[in-house]
Amino acid sequence: MNSAGKETERKRLNELSDKVIGLCIEVHRETGPGLLESAYEECLAHELSRNGLRFERQKEMPLRYKDVMLNCGYRLDFLVEDSLIIELKAVENVQPIHQAQLLTYLKLAQLPLGLLINFNVRVLKDGIKRMTTGDLFREEYPGRSENWRMISLLFACIPSLRGLR
Numbered sequence: 001m002n003s004a005g006k007e008t009e010r011k012r013l014n015e016l017s018d019k020v021i022g023l024c025i026e027v028h029r030e031t032g033p034g035l036l037e038s039a040y041e042e043c044l045a046h047e048l049s050r051n052g053l054r055f056e057r058q059k060e061m062p063l064r065y066k067d068v069m070l071n072c073g074y075r076l077d078f079l080v081e082d083s084l085i086i087e088l089k090a091v092e093n094v095q096p097i098h099q100a101q102l103l104t105y106l107k108l109a110q111l112p113l114g115l116l117i118n119f120n121v122r123v124l125k126d127g128i129k130r131m132t133t134g135d136l137f138r139e140e141y142p143g144r145s146e147n148w149r150m151i152s153l154l155f156a157c158i159p160s161l162r163g164l165r
Helices: 003-031 037-050 096-109 146-157 159-164
Strands: 055-060 063-065 068-070 075-080 084-089 113-118 128-132
Touching (some): 003 037, 037 084, 096 113
Antiparallel strands (some): 063 068, 075 084
């Protein structure tokens, strides 16, 4: 993809993620924290439909292993417009394993952008984590490689290894 194509795709994905974040804020404004994740999923599906966005819920995400596609039970909460993964949570605190989960989904789907949304917060902006993989957003987020980020998240998930970082 050339430079102009990358910029167009970045802009499209940024606008889509902004719209989805707005819809999540609308859901949170109406419901507040404290519901089950499945309730937020239903509400967000309603908002996505109402706003004319194409999406799939609980989409199976197979794992390619040695040229074989294996169904290992991975499911995306939402795939919006075939290009944005939304992973929902309703937990006290987002843990590194939740971030690693979204990064894994992004890599398996070969998509560059995902949102981790934790609805169990007082103000939803505190529960939004935007994550990227690949080169498309590299200029926007310079720094450590995605492999280093994944390793750091995995180490953070293992209590006995936390001191090794």
